[in-house]
Amino acid sequence: MVLKVLGSGSSGNCYILENANEALIIEAGVPFKEVKIALDFNISKIAGVVTSHSHGDHSKYIKEFAKAGMNVFIPSDLLETSAEIGNFAGTLTHQMRIPLRSNFTIIPFEVVHDVECYGFLISHPDMGRLLFCTDTSYIAYRFKNLNHILAEANYSNRIMEAAGQDYVKRNHVLSGHMEIGTACEFLKVNNNTGLRNVVLLHLSANNADPEQFISDVENVVNCPVYVANKGLEINLDLCPF
Template identity: 25%
Template sequence: MSLFIASLNSGSNGNCYYVGNSNEAVLIDVGISCREVERRMARIGLSMNKVKAIFISHEHSDHISGVAVLCRKYKLPVYITPATMLHGRLMLDCVVNFADHVPITIGDLVITPFSKLHDAAHPHSFTVACNGITIGVFTDLGAPCDNLVRYFKQCHAAFLEANYDEQMLASGRYPYFLKRRISGGKGHLSNTQALRLFLDHRPSFMSHLLLAHLSKDNNCPDLVHQLFTQHAGNTQIVVASRFKETQVYKVSGKAPVEHIAIPNDELARQYLLF
């Protein structure tokens, strides 16, 4: 059974990531409005009827701003820690707590949360696995900690933060305190840090890497795409946009022969969306 992945939005203006199989799916974070989630999923042939749960990584507004409306409209459980719930000041109808490294089963999907370095109350990243295929959703990372390395090595595909170019950040307009916050070990992952993780710990079976949470002011999509592509080998490199959804990518557990994405009409047939 293959997994299907897409970024619905990725950046400081909102984050939302889709991972699912032919029967069920989960959303990781909902930092865009319910209406935008619906619109973007519809444009790439994804159905909200398959979404069975929402997982929240931490309480910053670009990860939670749309969750209350979406979960209420579709009666979805929200998996979230008590500290994130408290600091996010969220009022949710159906809440399920989770713990580090303890897998959660939703249909055939197995979601595993793990703690990470970020300036939030109780931040987590996640892997989503099904029948031997594993997807990682790794953003808002202050540094590539041991947990991140451990789970990155398991992934057939991953969303990986590449937030800023170090030179652009250093010479940019941000005030000193904000530059320190971003690069200080509990902020965000630089292009260089992300590339080092990729080079040192990428498994041979990783077919897709979606670079995520790029800074609007301190990074450039073309720059980071070129940086990773020259080292990519059989891994397809995609830059997730802060303005629109990506297409849907099929992760089958086999390295792609060519870097060709599946057309939406073919995806619809394979995915049995409707």
């Protein structure tokens, strides 16, 4: 299983979990054609598409996926505000379990943003248990036996204070995004001997320090730590050798 990052941040978010036979698309914030290129145009392997929330950098191109016949799972408010989505597999709730007619299973859970928003606990025999969570002030849960964590680390209070940002801009950043200290506390609580990878998502262009964030997280987990830059690919196999 490989993680491919097609975008992570305000310009557009999209992540692919892919093995030889299957692919899961997380977030639809980049054009469908970019996904097709990343999959060498083998779109028949796409088991489904899940979107965390209705903001454009996460869902702008969801209609393209739906019109191509993909199994699309979206928050209910996105369906309510976009009657043109057309074909879709279902609306997300925190109580559902998505089998996707493949080896992927997904359990959504609610997070803290300024719109309806979900994180995902994703399981597959090839990679084990993966947690995906972005655009939230914090994650109020502890998860057992995680093998991979993809979690937001959007900004640093220290950087924002040093920049002296005005109230409006600061309030926008603080509205439903996770600070690096909060991210580290979550990762510390969920660290375990089976954790193989941590990937930091959705870093702010102006309020984050990628190298420092990696260093901060390396102090609380015992595995490789990455920043989700466009083009990043990581092996997620449970048995990489």
